[in-house]
Amino acid sequence: MTRTASEPLPPGAATESDATRVAVSTVIFTLRRLPGSDAVQVVLPLVRRTRDPHEGQWALPGGWLDVTEGLDAAASRTLAETTGLAPSYLEQLYAFGAVGRSPTRVVSIVYWALLRADEITDTVENVQWFDAAELPRLAFDHNEIVDYALWRLRNKVGYSRIAHGLLADEFTLADLREVYEAVLGRRLDPANFRRQVENSGTLIPTDRFRTGSHRPARLYRYNQDVELADRGPLDARH
Amino acid sequence: MTRTASEPLPPGAATESDATRVAVSTVIFTLRRLPGSDAVQVVLPLVRRTRDPHEGQWALPGGWLDVTEGLDAAASRTLAETTGLAPSYLEQLYAFGAVGRSPTRVVSIVYWALLRADEITDTVENVQWFDAAELPRLAFDHNEIVDYALWRLRNKVGYSRIAHGLLADEFTLADLREVYEAVLGRRLDPANFRRQVENSGTLIPTDRFRTGSHRPARLYRYNQDVELADRGPLDARH
Numbered sequence: 001m002t003r004t005a006s007e008p009l010p011p012g013a014a015t016e017s018d019a020t021r022v023a024v025s026t027v028i029f030t031l032r033r034l035p036g037s038d039a040v041q042v043v044l045p046l047v048r049r050t051r052d053p054h055e056g057q058w059a060l061p062g063g064w065l066d067v068t069e070g071l072d073a074a075a076s077r078t079l080a081e082t083t084g085l086a087p088s089y090l091e092q093l094y095a096f097g098a099v100g101r102s103p104t105r106v107v108s109i110v111y112w113a114l115l116r117a118d119e120i121t122d123t124v125e126n127v128q129w130f131d132a133a134e135l136p137r138l139a140f141d142h143n144e145i146v147d148y149a150l151w152r153l154r155n156k157v158g159y160s161r162i163a164h165g166l167l168a169d170e171f172t173l174a175d176l177r178e179v180y181e182a183v184l185g186r187r188l189d190p191a192n193f194r195r196q197v198e199n200s201g202t203l204i205p206t207d208r209f210r211t212g213s214h215r216p217a218r219l220y221r222y223n224q225d226v227e228l229a230d231r232g233p234l235d236a237r238h
Numbered sequence: 239m240t241r242t243a244s245e246p247l248p249p250g251a252a253t254e255s256d257a258t259r260v261a262v263s264t265v266i267f268t269l270r271r272l273p274g275s276d277a278v279q280v281v282l283p284l285v286r287r288t289r290d291p292h293e294g295q296w297a298l299p300g301g302w303l304d305v306t307e308g309l310d311a312a313a314s315r316t317l318a319e320t321t322g323l324a325p326s327y328l329e330q331l332y333a334f335g336a337v338g339r340s341p342t343r344v345v346s347i348v349y350w351a352l353l354r355a356d357e358i359t360d361t362v363e364n365v366q367w368f369d370a371a372e373l374p375r376l377a378f379d380h381n382e383i384v385d386y387a388l389w390r391l392r393n394k395v396g397y398s399r400i401a402h403g404l405l406a407d408e409f410t411l412a413d414l415r416e417v418y419e420a421v422l423g424r425r426l427d428p429a430n431f432r433r434q435v436e437n438s439g440t441l442i443p444t445d446r447f448r449t450g451s452h453r454p455a456r457l458y459r460y461n462q463d464v465e466l467a468d469r470g471p472l473d474a475r476h
Contacts, residue, residue, distance in 0.1 A: 019305045020260050022335075022345050067257045067343050071335035095333045095347045097260075097309035105305050107260050109333045109345070 020105045024074045025062030025142070027093065027149040028085060029132065030115040031166050031182050040182045042132040042153075044146065045123060047082050053103050054139035058130070060146070061085075062108070075111040084124045087113040089165075093149055101141045112149050114165030133185070157183045164222050172210055172217040173197065258343045262312045263300030263380070265331065265387040266323060267370065268353040269404050269420050278420045280370040280391075282384065283361060285320050291341050292377035296368070298384070299323075300346070313349040322362045325351040327403075331387055339379045350387050352403030371423065395421045402460050410448055410455040411435065 031040045046058040063078035065071065075090050090111040097107040123129075130136075132150055135143060156162040163179040177193045197203055204223045209216040270281045284296040301316035303309065313328050328349040335345040361367075368374075370388055373381060394400040401417040415431045435441055442461045447454040 020303055022258050022260060065258055065335070065345070068337060070337055071333060071345070092332060094330060095309060097303070097347065099306060099308055107303070107309070107345070107347070109335065 020107060022065040023062055023106050023108045024065055024071060024078055025060040025108050025110050025145065026075050026079045026090060027060060027110065027112040027146060028079070028083075028087065028115055029112070029149070029153060029166075030117060030120060030129075031179065032117070032129065040178055042150070042182050043129045044132055045083050045085065045127050045129050046135075046138065048126045048128070049139055050126065057139040058128070058136060058142075059139035060110075060142045061127075065109070071109050072111075075109070079111075082124070083127045084121060085115070086121075087115055087119065089113060093152065094145075096141060096145060098141065108145075110145055110149070112152070114153075114162065116166055116168060118168070153183055154185075170206060170208065170219040170221050172219060174217060176203075176220070258345060260303040261300055261344050261346045262303055262309060262316055263298040263346050263348050263383065264313050264317045264328060265298060265348065265350040265384060266317070266321075266325065266353055267350070267387070267391060267404075268355060268358060269417065270355070270367065278416055280388070280420050281367045282370055283321050283323065283365050283367050284373075284376070286364045286366070287377055288364065295377040296366070296374060296380075297377035298348075298380045299365075303347070309347050310349075313347070317349075320362070321365045322359060323353070324359075325353055325357065327351060331390065332383075334379060334383060336379065346383075348383055348387070350390070352391075352400065354404055354406060356406070391421055392423075408444060408446065408457040408459050410457060412455060414441075414458070 027044055029042055029044055032043045033040045045061060047061050049055050049057055049059050061079050061082040063074075063081065065074045066077075069077065071092065072090060075092075076086070079090070080086050090113045093110045093112045095107060095109050099105065101108075132146065135146060137143065138146070153162070157180060163176060163183070166179050167175060173194050174190075176197065177188055177190060180193070181188055202223055203220045206219045206221060208219045210219055265282060267280055267282055269278045271278045283299060285299050287293050287295055287297050299317050299320040301312070301319065303312045304315075307315065309330065310328060313330075314324070317328070318324050328351045331348045331350045333345060333347050337343065339346075370384065373384060375381065376384070391400070395418060401414060401421070404417050405413060411432050412428075414435065415426055415428060418431070419426055440461055441458045444457045444459060446457045448457055
């Protein structure tokens, strides 16, 4: 029991772990309004696999970590290569490394990002957007990964400005409530919602209004002075 | 731009990424009362390295991921092997994978745990406990990793039952405040603190009191019905 911290052994001291490879995958969430409906849904892009294992199944965008790039860079690169998407900010979500999750041993470092509707660019061949609530059976353990990402999204929406990642810079309270309703998967009482966000100190009313077929609605923006609960020292790197 | 999700390639399709190895490391926090003082400090165990790179420097306990074990199991095993400690619950913290963090390319999946004082067992040779606020220069990027873990601890203590991991099952409000003060690194007003925790609904008063040299103080326990903000679907595995 006196073995000491062994990271790393000298080069050349090979062990079984050489058979483990590192991949990165990314879960991108955005909101889509259903045609002819008030409802919005959380959607994410998936890539159809063109080779085994799981040829023909849908999978999260991703790829192998290159030995000369950091994890964040690998996530951005593989996402761009597989989908054409380039969100301004990717956050590390979790490392998935169960032994049987792939025919060979693969540890996947999973990132996630939120995209506003106006940030969505045309995606490449083999990519489709799916309703997060009605996914097919995905390749590997990717259903489990999406479930985890959805749980984190629902959890974070309660104590951070995360909804901001899905909204324009200025928005009405109805816009904001719509984001919460889509993420949480349930309707919220408009009066209660208004009271809660107004009391939270996280929103700043502007003197502008959105006009249209409804009664004019005041536009708000997020108060950048309120610290996000989920940012940390590592954010300086981004 | 039509490359599709490439996780994983067929066995034998070797790339540069084969040169990347996966390690696990663990940050264990506990509280220690300074002799002859009211103050408690956050401490963690470090292991003195007995070989290069960084021979003689202190490092987080850890080791290589074995190809036949999951990430959680690797964290528990390497922690036990290097320190003798066996906390009941380890939580994944973050994956560190900057290119230059080690002479060879190493991605470290970092776990963390909280230990109550009564869970600390005798540790093995080459292990020492350090004040988290006054660490020496550690091996690799381990100072940065500890800073990140401390940030997460401070952050979580604000919205979850995480202090529970550092307390006995029943505790006084002064015990609880002491945990918060040690983690946050500042004194808290006793009356405000009492009001806040009593209003939070997270504590259940018992009908027992701690007696001794001071005025008897009521013992509390955590309300297990209040959901932890930081548990998720992955917890079912633990």
